[in-house]
Amino acid sequence: MNDAQLAAWLTLSFTPRLGGVALARLMSVDSPENLVQYSPLQWQKLGLKSAQIQYIQQEAAPEVERCLHWLQHSPSHHILTPLDESYPHLLSQMSSHPPVLFVKGELAAVNSAQFAMVGSRHASLDGLRASKEFAYQLAQHGLTITSGLALGVDGHAHDGALMAHGKTVAVLGSGVDQIYPSRHKGLAERILQQDGALVSELRPDAKPRAENFPRRNRIISGLSQGVLVVEAAERSGSLITARYALEQNRDVFALPGSIYQPGFSGTNQLLKQGAILALNPQDILDELNPALSRSSYDYQPVQTQLNLTQQATPEITVNHSQPLPFPQLLANVGNEPTPVDILSQRTHIPVHEVMMQILELELAGHVISVPGGYILNSGNKPR
Known part of the structure; x- marks a missing residue:
């Protein structure tokens, strides 16, 4: 597709209140x-x-011209339409597939065998740990982990895949040049550095808007072979992703949780309605393996279970030109494992706030979780 053809396609795709069905009708004329x-x-x-x-x-x-300029700015910038060979095949099968897809990063990641992981932005520590461990092991077995770059489960899923030196795709409810939440800019950079991709149907400079996020969920599930809902309350947006997945004939998995924790009411309800119970990553791999083996993806069958405690320390690049977050807490983390309660005593910060801050520091690559607590990432000490 040359620039004139792409410009015309973008013009029609950006036209207000011109949905996919109407757009298809016009292009048939x-x-x-x-x-x-x-x-x-x-x-x-x-x-x-x-x-x-x-x-x-x-x-x-002018809007189309900015998009074309963005495309020419870098070889890692891509604009895909359903007419392109690189447009994801699974996504093209959706009745509401995006007429335009903006990709920043590696196209190979967007066209790889993907598995979606979604869940609460305010997940429990167990939910966050499960997100990272499941993503780590699934990535180890060749799956690209796809999520929404949000706080909580999404961020930990991306991080787990990166720790396994695997690939991960982040689908945004903003443009790919407008990272939201802003505290995940470092995480987005790590995704790009490790041959992953940022994806959006919105123009690269589009600001995040509340109405964009439910729609981006259909892309998360549409790109993926299946969806795991890690932890979700009764009215969680993650359940929207699960509903899209069912409509798209994708497998929906869920982690069980305590009936006394409202944060698990949504996942428990999914299980009651027939979602596949996932007690460990092997449950997911066993379900997906037959489907993946019939596809064109280079997927290796599972041989053994992985032990997360044996993983190597991840190599993480941190941008030191940015101000360090939570300097008081970071100053109290050293080379010896320090548990959260000790950090709380040293800093006089409540335990629940220490938990949230330390998790953000971990996502940004400043600290590493080890048995017994947290240590500084020695390869990325502040200079």
């Missing part, structure tokens, strides 16, 4: 290049409103 040259009367005959016609003829050009 004529090519995008010809359509954007239509007169207002021709557009009216095709059913477009005056505001849509005004956008196509007067307002689209």
Whole structure:
């Protein structure tokens, strides 16, 4: 697709209130290049409103030009349409697949065998630990871990895949140049450094908006062979992803939780409704292996269980030009394992706040979780 064709495609894709069905209908009438040259009367005959016609003829050009400039800025920038060979095959099978997909990073990651992991932004420590451990082991067995870069389960899933030196894909509810939440900018950089990818159907400079996040969930599940809901309350957005997955004929897995913890009410309900119980990563691999072996992906069958305690210390790159987060807490972490309660005593910070801060420091690569507590990442000490 040349620049003129892509510009026409982007123009129609960005037109307000022009959904996938209407867009497909228009493109069955004529090519995008010809359509954007239509007169207002021709557009009216095709059913477009005056505001849509005004956008196509007067307002689209600068937005499209910024996207084309972004595409040319770096070889790691990609704009995919369903006509491209690199457009993810599983995603193209969705009835509501995005007409345009912006990818920052490696296209190979977006076209690899993916498995989605989603869950609460306010997950329990058990939920966060499970997110990281499941992602680590699934990545070790060749699956690319796909999630939404949010706080909580999403961030720990991405981090677990990176610790296993695997690939991970982050699907955003903003543009790929507008990382949200901002505290995950470091995590996004690590994803790109390790041949992963950031993906969005929104323009690269699009700001995060609340209504974007439920829609991005259909892309998370659509890219993936299956979805694991790690921890979710009764009204969690993760359940939206599970619903999309079912509509897309994907396997839905869930981790069980205490009936006395509201944060697990959603996952327990999924299990009651027929989701596949996942007590360990092997349960997922056993279910997915037959489907993956019939696909074109280079997937190796599982031979043995992994022991997370035997993992090597991850190599993590930290951008030291950025101010260090939580300096008071970081100053009290050394080369000897220090548990959370001791850090709380030293800093006079409540334990629950120490837990949240130390988890963010771990995601950013400043500290490492080891048996007995946390230590500084010796390869990335502040300079």
